[in-house]
Amino acid sequence: MLSRIVLASASPRRLELLASLGLEVQVRPSRYDEPDDPSITPLQLAIRHARAKALDVAGQSRPGDGEVIVAADTVVDLNGVALNKPRDAQDAARMLGALSGREHRVHTAYAIAIPAAHPGYALTEADGLLEESSTTRVRFYRLQAEEIAAYIASGEPMDKAGAYGIQGRAASLVESIDGDFYTVMGFPLGRFVRTMRRLGFAFPSANQTRVT
Numbered sequence: 001m002l003s004r005i006v007l008a009s010a011s012p013r014r015l016e017l018l019a020s021l022g023l024e025v026q027v028r029p030s031r032y033d034e035p036d037d038p039s040i041t042p043l044q045l046a047i048r049h050a051r052a053k054a055l056d057v058a059g060q061s062r063p064g065d066g067e068v069i070v071a072a073d074t075v076v077d078l079n080g081v082a083l084n085k086p087r088d089a090q091d092a093a094r095m096l097g098a099l100s101g102r103e104h105r106v107h108t109a110y111a112i113a114i115p116a117a118h119p120g121y122a123l124t125e126a127d128g129l130l131e132e133s134s135t136t137r138v139r140f141y142r143l144q145a146e147e148i149a150a151y152i153a154s155g156e157p158m159d160k161a162g163a164y165g166i167q168g169r170a171a172s173l174v175e176s177i178d179g180d181f182y183t184v185m186g187f188p189l190g191r192f193v194r195t196m197r198r199l200g201f202a203f204p205s206a207n208q209t210r211v212t
Helices: 012-019 042-060 089-099 119-123 145-153 169-173 181-185 189-198
Strands: 004-007 024-027 069-078 081-083 103-113 129-140 174-178
Touching: 004 012, 012 024, 012 181, 042 069, 042 081, 042 103, 042 129, 069 089, 081 089, 089 145, 103 181, 103 189, 129 181, 129 189, 145 169, 169 174
Parallel strands: 004 024, 004 069
Antiparallel strands: 069 081, 069 103, 103 129, 129 174
């Protein structure tokens, strides 16, 4: 039974999604700083970031703790160019202007560190880390300058890849979505559940969530 998990992220969205599964979630943010790397694809960048976050937090754990650690990273991909979190309001305006009236992809990768004592460890990589990813297509309406300015003034874009959060005010900017909504939100919950079941983990039958 998987009743407790360590989240290697300070993301309130990922915390909310994992807690919805009835898990006790311990938040332990990674110290990894997510550097850009234009030499690789946006999807590869998301996978690299998720892996590095998981390894960083796993390295802080004591041997024998038996903790399951999950880390994730989301990258907005506009024609092969990664749009990460904006540096400031001007950068957010640039990103939203570039997304206006166009389709883009959102990649969310996650990495799971499995305790060596668990039978599922044999199904992962040699270091006990399993990586998976999900991609969703999103199209924005054509945005007016005033609309972009008002959204930036809300403060919502500043901690989000691509300078928007689909679960918030940016829902009004989205014309269509093709794929998993939760991938855009920051964590492909359904895929994660199926990954954990494949590794031999069962989830609590009742929602008795605790966040630590």
